[in-house]
Amino acid sequence: MALKALRALRTPTARPAARPPRAADGDVLLEATGLTKSYAGADGELPVLAGIDLKVRAGEIVALLGKSGSGKSTLLRCLAGLIPASSGSVAYRGEPLTGANPGTAMVFQTFALLPWLTVRQNVELGLEARGVPADERARAAVRAIDLIGLDGFESAYPKELSGGMRQRVGFARALVVEPDVLMMDEPFSALDVLTAENLRGELMELWESGQFPTRAVVLVTHNIEEAVLMADRVVVLGSRPYGTIRETIEISLERPRDRNAPAFDELIDRVYRVMTGRPRESRLPGRPEAAEPDKRTVATSPLPAATVDGLSGLAETVAHRGGRCDLADLADDLGLDVDDLLPQVDALDLLGFAHVSGDDLVLTEEGAAFAGADVQTSKPLFARAALEVPLVKLITNSLRRRPDGTVRAGYFRDLLAHHFTSEQAERQLETATDWGRYAELFGYAAGPEEYRLDDADGSAP
């Protein structure tokens, strides 16, 4: 990363609003006190966070770590003032928030770029919203673009960029406003492993150089290694029955951190224990660690071409045979090849409804409950399982985060295009649409090619 560019970004810019004085290391920038948050659901208020007390100080990187659904993103959005707390308070530099937090800028998992704007125009957006005049905006955007390694791409459109480069635009857009606190919501999880590693490394290099244009970072992640690699403090959220802070773990390892150091491994073990309530099993040499449901991504867990009807049919057939059956025998009885059953088998596995053991397909407890349920009771069971499937979760969460509850299909197509052919991407979207509709999580309008949050009255097409 060019240090020249780094220095350039630190060059003071005239700003319409007076900037607060630079916070000294240790000054409290963000503070949540007794924070609770509930969402309105069909059955009343759904509590998501309770009794959260958290301080974020200048000079530190804080990771919010927890399993899916523990309320990490909700907490981040409350700290950024994007959604109001249900009770309790959030303060920035001691002042309670009444709207968007002026001291934060956000980087999203799904980049959230405007496709009709160039890289430079996307980066300028944050400044435009803060009323910075056009010529200054352009200068600051170019500096942020250089800083983050996007020079040469200023006039490219998002669709011309790889996933890694798009996320760099996301970072440049947040950093250009030089926020006190950079908020990152799983910024690396939509990227392939190597791209994520590279971008993480560059950001840490910037942070360690002491010239990062923000005073603190809050990172939402479900990746323990990422949290221990980057953070000074890991705040572990528990999710039963709703999000609370289970424990805060200080990470005082020197930077750059060595993943192979015994101290690093010990910290991973400790965080794992706090997060899961059980010790991490030692890995057999040469054997990769089994992917935990929380580590699955859109790239690692593609949706098989199985409709809800097809996978339900298979689950019911296995249930009739006592919850376990030999796949080859089953295919024979149905007059099919084993290959014909594989999409449904993969789908049941992805949903946590069954697993393959030797030659047998074995229903899990959830799978048996799903197979035995009538249509109405099977829907919530299916919705719960489908929300753990990365693509369905991505669509649902993206819709929930949009004020109008709609997202164009092209947005997801573009994200999938980083990992799959357009035909594979299209097939996966068809499957996700079928699953999401059945689960009543979202609908899809074919005309405008638009996903919509399910509006519960069935009018979503």
Ligand SMILES: Nc1ncnc2c1ncn2[C@@H]1O[C@H](COP(=O)(O)OP(=O)(O)OP(=O)(O)O)[C@@H](O)[C@H]1O
């Ligand atoms: N706008 C919303 N309306 C209703 N429920 C919501 C909304 N946003 C989130 N939720 C629910 O609140 C709970 C916490 O969600 P949140 O996204 O904060 O968790 P998370 O820990 O960040 O999970 P993930 O890692 O899956 O993103 C989940 O059960 C989620 O389905």
